Each structure stands twice: as structure tokens, then as C-alpha cells.
Amino acid sequence: MSDLFESFSVSASAMRAQSSRLRHVSENIANVDTPGYHRKLTPFREVLQGGRRSGAVEAAPVQLDDTDLPEVFDPSHPMAGEDGIYLGSNVDLVVEIADAREAQRSYEANLKMFDQARQMTRSLLEILRK
DSSP, X not given: OHHHHHHXXXXXXXXXXXXXXXXXXXXXXXXXXOTTOOOEEOOEEEEEETTEEEEEEEEOOOEEOOXXXXXXXXXXXXXXXXXXXXXXXXXXXXXXXXXXXXXXXXXXXXXXXXXXXXXXXXXHHHHHHO
């Protein structure tokens, strides 16, 4: 029975991690045209309980993408230098949309796993009542 409860914890932790990832992806999309904006990355790390692997994950601290910012030529932009160039954002909209879909699909898969464990627990309790 404890394995069923552990599966709740594992799937819930994965849903929290994917939710955090999706939040950062949406921030990246919102800042696609913000000059000087560095893309946020959400790495995951495994949660250890008592020094042993638990199967649960959590979002690690946010990292900034260190890819060079593109130089944009627009002399009319207020941030442009004397040469008419300013640093743009290193956010690629296609990559962000793909990351958002991956996070959404992972969240849905963990939600199904959570629901399956819930149904199994309910069935087990019904059997024990009889």
C-alpha cells in the first residue's frame, strides 16, 4: 500500500516541476522582444529522502541561457547605440512552443499516473472492506 502512496508523491512532484517549467516558458515567450533578455531554463533534480532515491523530482534553481544575445540594427530604437545596434533577446519562439508542449504532455502523463494510482487505491480499499 505504501508503494501506491509513494506513486502519489512522485507524480505530484513531477506535476509541480512541469508547472514551474511551463511558467518559465511563458515568461520567455512574453519577453521574446525584450532587449537584453536571457532565456530562462528550468533544470530538474531528483529528490533524495534519507540519502536514498525517492523517484520524486523538483525544479532546480532557474538558470539563464548563456547563448550570445543577437545584435539588432534599428537606429530608431531607444536602446540603440550610436551605431544603431542594440542587443536583442536570445528567446527562440519555436523552441519555447516545443518546450511548452513537452511540459504539457509530461504534466498530463503524470496526472494520468496519479489518477491510476487513485483508482487502484480505491479498488484496494473496496476489496479490504468486503
